[in-house]
Amino acid sequence: MPTILGQNQYGKAENRVVRITRDGATHHIKDLNVSVSLSGDMDEVHYSGSNAHVLPTDTTKNTVYAFAKEHGIESAEQFGIHLARHFVTSQEPIRTARIRIEEYTWERIGTAGEDEHSFVRQGQETRLTQITYDGSSWEVVSGLKDLTVMNSTNSEFWGYVKDKYTTLPEAYDRILATEVSARWRFNWSDDEQETPDWETSYAQVKKHMLQAFAETYSLSLQQTLYQMGSRIIENRDEIDEVRFSLPNKHHFLVDLEPFGLKNDNEVYFAADRPYGLIEATVLRDGVEPGIPVDLTNL
């Protein structure tokens, strides 16, 4: 045969599941988008079309909904762990399961006494997690995307390399804005270790990340990124690695001289493209990196 099969995986992508938990009149919502990807002894279905090892993707979809009922959704991470363990331990040909979950957050509207079942979708960020299990070890990488932040001062950018193409004026008081995409890898990797409290961990990581963004007097977005990552690693023992992809959302001062007006760092043009794209990993010292360089691959 002149060809052989390379890496392959399959499953049902983007299963949208909403789970309501009723605590008397007070309701709780988990709203997830769950993608299942399975791999293992799947040569034959590709070579001959024999489906003898193939658990249908339709079944993987049904399992997501059945598990939402049977086990509930305590956290996206816990739910993903349940699913991954199930696929790998119940089907001999399936050796590895990768569960990716996006989570959408609903906040209580908060009208006193009347609001136990009324929610508004939180517009800030989308929570993410990816669980990978090969029957013996776990990898949990969680994160977020679309978290837009801005500092209206305490940002400078100067002292950079200048060649014959450089026109950028040095900035001693500029706007620093970005849309954070981040992934962090937990050091929980086997069933002997106690699992982190996933919900507390997320809230704390987000808090440290935002505080570091706000508190860093920035000489570059690169420096701010490093501060955001190291703040997380220093404060959260359960996390060994953080990777960021930070678009520099440029704000350019508008020239108001033609109108006889002085622009005293007040009026900006918010450009949407092109944008600087600053990406880096921050690691606990001595730890090997595991998060892919290109976050669109995760």
Ligand SMILES: O=c1[nH]c(=O)c2[nH]c(=O)[nH]c2[nH]1
């Ligand atoms: O924070 C910044 N980092 C850069 O590398 C860069 N390059 C640039 O043109 N502006 C900025 N800002």
